[in-house]
Amino acid sequence: MKILMVEDNKSVSEMMSMFFLKEQWDAHFAYDGNEAVEQFSADPMSWDIITLDLNLPGLDGMQVAQKIRQLSKTVPIIMLTARDSESDQVLGLELGADDYVTKPFSPITLIARVKALHRRAELVEEQIEADEQVEEAANSDYDVQTDHFKMSSKTREAYLFDEPVLDLTPKEFDLLKTLAKNPRQVFSREQLLELVWDYQYFGDERTVDAHIKKLRQKIEKVGPQVIQTVWGVGYKFDDSEVKR
Structure with missing residues (x-):
């Protein structure tokens, strides 16, 4: 795995480099936002995952995330932040994290998150390839279709009443697909963490809530709300x- 850690605290980078070395990962480090963009843009398709500090000299983490997403829509990004406010978390997710x-975080926890996110990205890529084969065989562009909704893993597009749901991040798309391909099935936050993020033990349920919030906002721009909260249980698509 080729990983880029963007972190201005060199002691944190040095500590994590030992853990990356133990995993036999090809680890690279950037200590400010401009250096991060320069390293990533040299070969955007070569990176497997990015860990990105929010507070950086030069370009901050939010600006770096924007520029990375302009170059790659799919490279997984884990944002590292000392801030614990919902607004910062939601903004980071909205910008593509x-x-x-x-x-402060445990190195073992971060390693587990990186592995889970990378594994999930590989599974999504494999699923996309499988979906494409199924679509070609069936001569259909859409692998999820319900009463008023359809989406294509091949083109990464989603439509409600034939209106496109725009600007979905990779994780929002995967979350929406998981719910929509099982209409009216209720998923707990723990189930969604395992299915979409592949977290069994290191997940944070606030991650699900923050993604659902942004996903609902994007859906409501084109039509009625189809992601429903089942209080005390979780979420469903219906x-x-x-x-209209």
Whole structure:
């Protein structure tokens, strides 16, 4: 795995380098935002995962995330931040981060998050390839279709009442697909962490809530809300009774 850690605290980077070495990962480090963008842009397709500190000299973490997403829509990004406010977490996710870890963090926990996110990205890529084969065989562009909704893993597009749901991040798309391909099935936050993030023990349920919040905002721009909260349990997708 080729990993880029963007962290201005060199002692943290040096500590993590030992853990990366133990995992036999090809680890690279950037200590400010400009250096991070320069390293990533040299070969965007070569990186497997990015860990990105929020507070950086030069370009801050939010700006770096924006520039990385302009170059790659799919490389997994874990944002590292000392801030623990919902607004910062939601903003980071909106700008394209797939997950966040709040400082101070355990190196073992971060390693587990990196492994889970990388494994999930590989599974998604394999699933996309499988979906493409199924689509080609069936001569259909959409692998998820419900009463008023459809989405394609091949083109990474989603439509509600034939109106596109725009600007979905990779993780929002995966979350929406998980819910929509099982309409009216209720998923707990723990189940969604395992299915979408592949976290069994290191997940944070706030990650699910923050992604659901942003996903709902994007859906509501084109039509009625189809992601419903089942209080005390979790979330479900249901467009059977919605009207345009």
